[in-house]
Amino acid sequence: MFTLSETSILAAILLVALGILGWGFYRARPFGKLGILAWLQSVVLMTPWLLFFGLFAAGIYINIAGILFLVVTSAGLYIFLGRQLRAAGQDAILKQRATERLAADSSLAANSPQLAVAELKPEIPPLPEDDLNAIKGIFGIDTFFATETIAYQDGAIFKGNLRGEAEEVHNRLTASLQQRLGDQYRLFLVENTDGRPVVIVLPSRNDPKPMLRSQKVFAGILLIGTIATSLEAAGLLLNFDFFGNPGRFREALPIGVGILTILVAHEIGHWILARRHQIRLSWPFFLPAVQIGSFGAITRFESLLPNRKVLFDIALAGPAAGGIVSLLMVVTGLLLSHPGSLFQLPNQFFQGSILVGSLARVVLGSALQSPLVSVHPLVVIGWLGLVINALNLMPAGQLDGGRIVQAIYGRKTARRATIATLILLALVSLGNTLAMYWAIMIFFLQREQERPSLNEVTEPDDARAALGLLALFLMITTLLPLTPGLAGRLGIG
Numbered sequence: 001m002f003t004l005s006e007t008s009i010l011a012a013i014l015l016v017a018l019g020i021l022g023w024g025f026y027r028a029r030p031f032g033k034l035g036i037l038a039w040l041q042s043v044v045l046m047t048p049w050l051l052f053f054g055l056f057a058a059g060i061y062i063n064i065a066g067i068l069f070l071v072v073t074s075a076g077l078y079i080f081l082g083r084q085l086r087a088a089g090q091d092a093i094l095k096q097r098a099t100e101r102l103a104a105d106s107s108l109a110a111n112s113p114q115l116a117v118a119e120l121k122p123e124i125p126p127l128p129e130d131d132l133n134a135i136k137g138i139f140g141i142d143t144f145f146a147t148e149t150i151a152y153q154d155g156a157i158f159k160g161n162l163r164g165e166a167e168e169v170h171n172r173l174t175a176s177l178q179q180r181l182g183d184q185y186r187l188f189l190v191e192n193t194d195g196r197p198v199v200i201v202l203p204s205r206n207d208p209k210p211m212l213r214s215q216k217v218f219a220g221i222l223l224i225g226t227i228a229t230s231l232e233a234a235g236l237l238l239n240f241d242f243f244g245n246p247g248r249f250r251e252a253l254p255i256g257v258g259i260l261t262i263l264v265a266h267e268i269g270h271w272i273l274a275r276r277h278q279i280r281l282s283w284p285f286f287l288p289a290v291q292i293g294s295f296g297a298i299t300r301f302e303s304l305l306p307n308r309k310v311l312f313d314i315a316l317a318g319p320a321a322g323g324i325v326s327l328l329m330v331v332t333g334l335l336l337s338h339p340g341s342l343f344q345l346p347n348q349f350f351q352g353s354i355l356v357g358s359l360a361r362v363v364l365g366s367a368l369q370s371p372l373v374s375v376h377p378l379v380v381i382g383w384l385g386l387v388i389n390a391l392n393l394m395p396a397g398q399l400d401g402g403r404i405v406q407a408i409y410g411r412k413t414a415r416r417a418t419i420a421t422l423i424l425l426a427l428v429s430l431g432n433t434l435a436m437y438w439a440i441m442i443f444f445l446q447r448e449q450e451r452p453s454l455n456e457v458t459e460p461d462d463a464r465a466a467l468g469l470l471a472l473f474l475m476i477t478t479l480l481p482l483t484p485g486l487a488g489r490l491g492i493g
Contacts, residue, residue, distance in 0.1 A: 044077040075466035138176040155202035162197040166457040190456040219283040226286040230293035231256040259293040262385035269321025296392040305453040308407040315403035319389040326385030333378030334363040341374040355477040393475035396421040
């Protein structure tokens, strides 16, 4: 049975979730049908979590097939409700609000013409006058009604009112700008601090630059270091120090190659989607880690991203490819496991991850009750791969998870998620050195967000949002351990 502390934790999780849903319903009611539909989207996304923890608190276990069914069903309902939301007139209301803002600005100008002139008097941007006039000429009453020009870096910010659907407006403005000034400038459509869309125009000389030769050399050195730490991690799993016994290279090679295969699959996933969207990526800067072989890699964009959809696709492709390869290794390894397998792991090993523990329970059954469980090496390699991909899915900075959150929810939410992740890792690191290393890595290398896309206003579609939340859910089930009480109920140990 559950202990008092475990029951309290589960109850607290349920109360917090129900409180969030209740507050969301209170906020949604004034918006009528649209508000309720938006609230229902959040309900269906949280339902798998509520059922999972709620039934566990009641002593009922849902196997991994049931969990995946709930998640897939939830994602399908989320997409359906999103379509209903748009059909109910979400876009029309956004346009209506833009029209109301324009009417309010016109009323202010009519009632206080001197004040309006003072407010709309443009600052002089650091652009040639002919170019600035040409840029101003791309705006119109049916696209973006510019009311103010502000100098910004080497270009200018144009405040005003968006007069149409963001993606269509951005495409029209970009085409008009290229027709007038060629490839000299880039047009960004982003949200201002007050939440209203603004246009930023910057010279194309500020585009991301290709890697320098010195950076490529550094990336090569990190790759060599990652190969070495992958072999060291393999040696530690086999109970010897590879760095101290390099002559045992052949023993460490199969596991080391398995770890590197997962890392390569992750990067190939990024590369394939980047190529599909015609985005250049830098060479990956692998991060060696003795404990698990590698923390993954840092990859920079060497092209401007057209929109948040592309950011999402490229960010998700890496952990999706690496995660699928890792999951196949785990399942195949469990199916191949037998009493004579290479590894004899203590059953507590399977308590370290809800996902791996649940899969092992489904495949190995009562064998997990033995003090030592014989498993195929693919189980260990796949588990390391799942951990590596899950770490990269943490919602922080320029990690894949941070990019996914920024793509779905925007920069403000991504910034808050980064802070929350660092705080959580700091707390976990009090008892886990791996969390401490990863927190330090994020703080020094990954805490900054991605630079804005050319169209930062248009959000990804509901299908992408559902896939992103599914990926974050699997990340949590990979990194979250089973409590002793829950492990006992599952027959693990």
